[in-house]
Amino acid sequence: MSTLELLDEKLIHPPLIPNLSGWKRFCVEFLFFGIKEARACLFVGLFFLSIFIIPKSGLLGIPRYDVLFIIAICIQIGMVYTKLETLDELKAVMLFHIIGFALEVFKTSANIHSWSYPDFAYTKVLNVPLFSGFMYAAIGSYIIQAWRLLDVKIYHHPPYTFAVIVSLLIYINFFTHHFLGDYRWYIAATVLGLYARTTVIFTPYDRERKMPMLLAFILIGFFIWLAENISTFFGIWKYPNQITSWSMVHTGKWSSWALLVIMTFTITIFLKHIKKTVYIPK
Template identity: 90%
Template sequence: MNFQQKLDQFLITPPSIPDLRGWKRFCVEFLFFGIKEARSCLFVGLFFLSIFIVPKSGIWIIPRYDALLIIAITIQLWMVFTKLETWDELKAVMLFHIVGFALEVFKTSANIHSWSYPDFAYTKFLNVPLFSGFMYAAIGSYIIQAWRLLDVKIYHHPPYIFAVIISLLIYINFFTHHFLGDYRWYIAATVLGLYARTTVIFTPYDRERKMPLLLAFILIGFFIWLAENISTFFGIWKYPNQITSWSMVHTGKWSSWALLVIMTFTITVFLKHIKKTVYVPQ
């Protein structure tokens, strides 16, 4: 058992501390929650650290985007071979990669041009660097890891058929709003109704805590929006209004990311070992 596996085992079954109450309990639970969140973000953290470290000029003769692809694949394989991630989880992560990459190809096409990747790369396909799909895969990786480490359970999840339909509508709207109008807020209103009673149960230390699942979607979307601001600041990709100088990504993107998290969450739910902890009212 390697160090990371021992750390995971320690986090999942931490030692008991007698007479833990009040502010001491709060501090211990907050500490363990922070460590578990950081561990869940292992792929996210390492991948985005590489964004900061790899210079715009690339590494030696390897262009930046190609270097980021090599790093992302290396991290992913390392997590599998050290058993920090299972092969089934890797398959799910690659599904997120494909779904995200398809969206990237459409959004960066000449007719749409929502954003662009300005740097040269050998591993560009239809003007999109292959590493970009890993940014979406990172979201799935986080959800999968957090689900296990925090022993997540979902209560009052809407019927699966409704969750799948709303996820498909979210994804389709990312494409069709350029031609048929943006129905994001109608979809968001439907999401509020579907998930209004849904609660996520998680265990930071030794007691279960709960919060509305909708709040979790919003918070995750917010942190992705922050990461997007950092990535555009470093010029990984650029929106049209950032071509001449950097400016903050519009806050409206926060809602887009929150909706994308819902879609990613729905895919994650259908992982065999996770679906057992999702309770749908009959």
């Protein structure tokens, strides 16, 4: 077992402090929750750190987008090599990469032009840099890692058939709303009905805590929206209204990210070691 694996074990099964109660318990649980969340965001954190430190002009003559692509691959290889991520989990992350990249190609096409990647890169395919898929893969990586570290269990999850259908509708609507109208809020209303009773159980320290699954989707979507604002501020990609000067990403994108989280979550639960902790009411 590698040193990093041992550290993960220490996080999952920390040494217990006797007679812990009151504000001391709150502080300890909050601390461990923060540490576990930071650890689950390892891929996300390292990737976005590279966005901050790699200059717009690139590095050693290599364009910025290409450097980011190389860094993303190195992070992924490092996580598998250190056994912080299994090969099965890597396959899921790569699936998120493909799904995200396909969406990027469509959204940046000349007819749609929802956003653009203005910089030159050797690793651009159909005007989309290959690193962009890793931004979607980062969401899947976070969910997989957080599930294990926080010993997540899901109660009253809707039947898989309904969850899959809604996820497909979410993804399809990202494409078809340009031609057939945006049915996002109808889908969101369906999501509210499906997941109204769904509860996520997680263990920050030694006791199980719970929160509504819908709240988890909203919170994760919010932090992705913040990351999107940071990325556009650094000019990684730009929306049409940001071409001349930066402005905050519209809050409507928050709902889009929350829906995308639901789709990513649905794919994630089909991993064998995760599906066992999802409970569907009979």
